[in-house]
Amino acid sequence: MSRHVPLTFLLPGCLLLSLGFFAPGHAQHSKEITQKERELARLRAEIQAYEKRISESETKERSTLEHLDDLERQSILIRRLIRNLREDEERITKDIREARTSIGDMEEQLHSLKSHYAKYVRSVYKNGRVYDLELLFSSNSINQLYIRIEYLKRFSEQRAKDLARIADRKTDLERQNDELQQALARERALIAEKTTEESSLKRKVSLRQKVLADVRNDKRLFKQELDRKNQAIRQIEKFIADLIEKERVKKEREAAAARVKEKLAATPKALAAPDAEPAGSFMSLKGRLRWPASSGTIASRFGNQEHPTLKTITQNSGIDIRVPPGSDVFAVADGEVSILSFIPGFGNVVILNHYNGYRTVYAHLADINVVESQKVRNGEAIAKSGESISGSIVHFEIWKEREKQNPEHWLFRQR
Numbered sequence: 415m416s417r418h419v420p421l422t423f424l425l426p427g428c429l430l431l432s433l434g435f436f437a438p439g440h441a442q443h444s445k446e447i448t449q450k451e452r453e454l455a456r457l458r459a460e461i462q463a464y465e466k467r468i469s470e471s472e473t474k475e476r477s478t479l480e481h482l483d484d485l486e487r488q489s490i491l492i493r494r495l496i497r498n499l500r501e502d503e504e505r506i507t508k509d510i511r512e513a514r515t516s517i518g519d520m521e522e523q524l525h526s527l528k529s530h531y532a533k534y535v536r537s538v539y540k541n542g543r544v545y546d547l548e549l550l551f552s553s554n555s556i557n558q559l560y561i562r563i564e565y566l567k568r569f570s571e572q573r574a575k576d577l578a579r580i581a582d583r584k585t586d587l588e589r590q591n592d593e594l595q596q597a598l599a600r601e602r603a604l605i606a607e608k609t610t611e612e613s614s615l616k617r618k619v620s621l622r623q624k625v626l627a628d629v630r631n632d633k634r635l636f637k638q639e640l641d642r643k644n645q646a647i648r649q650i651e652k653f654i655a656d657l658i659e660k661e662r663v664k665k666e667r668e669a670a671a672a673r674v675k676e677k678l679a680a681t682p683k684a685l686a687a688p689d690a691e692p693a694g695s696f697m698s699l700k701g702r703l704r705w706p707a708s709s710g711t712i713a714s715r716f717g718n719q720e721h722p723t724l725k726t727i728t729q730n731s732g733i734d735i736r737v738p739p740g741s742d743v744f745a746v747a748d749g750e751v752s753i754l755s756f757i758p759g760f761g762n763v764v765i766l767n768h769y770n771g772y773r774t775v776y777a778h779l780a781d782i783n784v785v786e787s788q789k790v791r792n793g794e795a796i797a798k799s800g801e802s803i804s805g806s807i808v809h810f811e812i813w814k815e816r817e818k819q820n821p822e823h824w825l826f827r828q829r
Contacts, residue, residue, distance in 0.1 A: 453498060478625060478635055479642065483758050485622040486800070490762060492611055492618065493781045499608040506601045513594045520587050626803055639803050640728055642759030647731050649757050650775055653765060654813055657752055657773065696747055696768040703746050703824045704793060706776060706810045710737035713807055716820040732775065732811030733821045739806040741799040743776055745790040746810075746825075754786055760809060761800055766790065775811035778802045 628635070714734035718727050745766055752773065753765040762779035780800035790796060799808050812819040 458495065478628065478632075479638055479758070482622065482625050483756075485618055485625065486761055487756060489618045489622065490756075490781070492614060496608060496611050497781075499604055499611065503601060503604045503608065506597055506604065510594060510597050510601065513590060513597065517587065517590055517594065520590070622801070626801060637726070639759065640726060644728060644759075646757045646759035646777075647729060650731065650760070650763070650765075650811070651816075653753055653755070654773060655816060657765070657767070658771075658815060661767075696770060696772040699747055700824050702826050704744065705735070705825055706743050706746055706774075707735050707737045707741050707799065707808050708744070709741070710735045710808070712736075712822075713804065716818075716822060731818050732809055734778075734804065734807045734809050736805060736807050737799045739799065739801065740780065741806075741808070742795040743779060743797040743799055743808055745792060745794045745796050746774055747792050749774070749790055751784050751786050751788045751790060751796075754782060754784070761802065762797070764796055766796075771815040773813045775809070775813070777809035777811075778807055 712733055713736040714730050716730055716733055719730050720727055747766075747768050749766040749768040751764065752767045753763070755763045757763050757777070760777040762777070762782055764776045764779065764782060764784065766774045766776075768774065776797065778800045779797040781798040782796065784790060784796045799806055810821055812821050812824055
């Protein structure tokens with residue numbers, strides 16, 4: 415009686431070749447995790463440095479306004495740390511979910527391999543090695559005999575490979591279970607740290623509110639803060655001047671490089687503009703520009719302003735918009751982030767470049783969502799509003815080269 419060779423025992427080996435929990439991008443993923451951990455370590459170190467400065471200011475009676483700056487800067491860093499911890503937690507949760515799915519798939523595949531191999535062992539136990547000899551002696555020709563010898567040889571090699579792969583798969587499964595437990599432990603630690611930092615942030619915000627109230631009630635300190643605002647205006651002017659100069663130098667270099675390229679080219683071509691900037695796009699929005707906040711009222715207008723109590727005259731290079739605390743602050747047009755900075759008197763500052771000499775300035779920000787050189791779209795949330803001695807406001811400016819513009823001439827009328 416003829417028997418069929420159990421071909422099903424060859425299939426598990428083919429299946430195993432397609433398995434593997436770690437995708438080709440695993441090394442890149444590990445690199446990203448390392449970078450994230452370094453960023454978290456840097457933020458923690460900076461937060462501790464400001465904690466030390468704040469403690470010293472309480473014991474050495476440093477300037478109240480400097481104390482206020484330290485509290486604001488530390489709060490900014492804590493918010494950034496919380497955001498990074500939240501992103502880390504989401505990433506680890508996703509990794510855990512994928513690991514559990516992979517482990518489940520691997521367990522099913524391992525079970526299938528063991529089941530196939532068990533069937534093979536039972537077949538060998540039943541038929542013994544006589545079956546292989548029977549298969550050879552029943553060959554109808556020399557050619558068929560050679561084919562069956564080669565088949566049995568490969569079949570035997572495949573069984574050995576299957577055994578090795580089952581052992582490897584079991585080792586992989588144990589390793590992945592260990593990594594899953596480590597990820598779960600890291601997730602629990604992150605959640606605990608995030609909860610701690612959120613509580614710390616609440617305390618810092620409360621303390622800063624108290625210091626702000628003290629400043630508002632102290633005419634001497636209030637006058638000092640107005641002086642700092644004048645210094646902040648000069649700092650913004652310097653930033654703008656530096657940006658204009660850098661842009662001029664960049665364009666000159668690009669134009670020179672284009673001229674050299676044209677000379678080297680076989681066929682002379684007309685020089686292309688160095689930047690693919692949207693010509694006239696910002697200018698075309700005059701009178702129709704979106705507001706940097708979705709709600710609020712103008713608290714201080716463009717130009718010279720007289721303080722109602724101190725009777726001092728201060729210059730406003732833009733407008734101050736009174737908004738609900740923690741409001742989203744939006745880019746008023748497409749552009750690129752030129753500067754992120756902290757300026758005493760203005761707090762967190764973002765400057766966007768809208769090309770063709772146009773720039774916008776956003777100040778008194780609590781939380782920033784963008785980085786330098788990042789492209790932003792019209793209406794994209796770039797930050798949250800913060801708190802100043804004048805209350806919850808967003809300071810907003812528009813510049814054309816070195817010339818300050820009245821934002822109310824540019825924004826569409828809604829207030």
